[in-house]
Amino acid sequence: MPTSTRPSAAPARADRDPGKAVEICVAAARIFSEKGFHATSINEVADAVHLTKAGLYYYIKGKQDLLFRIMELAMDTLEQEVVAKALLEEDLVARLRTIIARYTRLIIAGRNELSILVNEIEGLSEAQRAQIVGRQREFMRFIRETLDELAAEGKLNDVDSTVGAYGLSGMILWVSRWYRSRGRLDVDQLVDHVTRIALTGLLEEGCGRTKPARPTRKKSSTEKKPSTKKAPS
Amino acid sequence: MPTSTRPSAAPARADRDPGKAVEICVAAARIFSEKGFHATSINEVADAVHLTKAGLYYYIKGKQDLLFRIMELAMDTLEQEVVAKALLEEDLVARLRTIIARYTRLIIAGRNELSILVNEIEGLSEAQRAQIVGRQREFMRFIRETLDELAAEGKLNDVDSTVGAYGLSGMILWVSRWYRSRGRLDVDQLVDHVTRIALTGLLEEGCGRTKPARPTRKKSSTEKKPSTKKAPS
DNA sequence: CGGCTTCTACCGATCGGTCGGTAGGAGCCC
């Protein structure tokens, strides 16, 4: 079952009309992702769904509540379309490919809720933030553990699974900021390239690659630090 | 010479006291990066530098002007600490390593201006945004061309240089969202891991790796699409 | 005194949110 509409602390007036409520969330998500949560007024959201502000408040409890609902919806999507589907793959390499491909497609398909999910967390209340962050951590844990299992099978490069999982996420999330579907690469090509970059960066295939002057974990610094900015006044 | 304080369209009252102006920018950058630009009031910035709002306005022309100055400062830093330093490296592989290492260190050292740079662009005016976006594009072009030159030397994997450059950027930018310097990994270790993940994902070393069912560029889709969300009602 | 620098006091605009009210369809009674 989806984790939204749980009875925790928020009765919400979503009972009015579930379809309309979702429609509002989708519209609001689009605007929020374009202009930012705080830069968007409730009136703009209302206009987008052809309602007045007062009419809109018939369906939502407040601006913050609207943001929270959008994020819960986004996490639902992520869990259903990425995690659940990836778990159907027995082979771990195939599972990782599924994660990358579906996650990337989700990011560029619905150019809305997912990006809000990472950019507007501060707009939530304490309790709401805790809930969303918890689900996000679960998601990251899933990716990290997939990498750990791959490592146990000896199929992973010598990379830290945490850095790997976050690096992967960062690369994929960032796609929504630069990729335009009308550009040189179509969606399939993009997913191909992203998958290839990520996988050949994570997977050890056939030959053991020579590590670039492997620094035995501690203190190596490839490069001297840029003097860490300026001194505090 | 730094590209800020150029005479374009904004005389600005930075002539008052350059040191104080920078101090204000740094303080504002920290708050903006924590709470977001629109969610931060001018009063909060003023408090942070021990001034009243009116006192602060002696140094800045407006909230938007403040944001713009922060971004110019951030681009200055990026160009001086990453691009300029990387250009000192003749060897292309070393240059790429320098880019990754210095960029990453910059992101986690000053947890301030750089993240604003990517998250608050919408808060700028048309002209200001054009200026910043132009400089950002130059920066991306630098990374992309470094990859292209590596490809010309046959040292690059078969990856699209655009996707590679943005993938790299995304991975690094994302670091600021999850990495805590008090955690399991210290800064040097983090930089090591990021470098290794990025490089072994981008560089072809020694053995030619077997591509994972290389899809000849067009139509392959590793994974069937997630049916692109729901049907419109 | 005169020029920086910083303050107190205030403005108009806009924000999120609320209130009283109502159009109009559904159900019901007769």
Place this chain on the structure above:
DNA sequence: GGGCTCCTACCGACCGATCGGTAGAAGCCG
């Protein structure tokens, strides 16, 4: 069928708070 009630869905008008920004005087320095 016609009148009565009720309820969902929505709106115009308004509220207090806060926002970015300004005018003008006061403090401080030489």
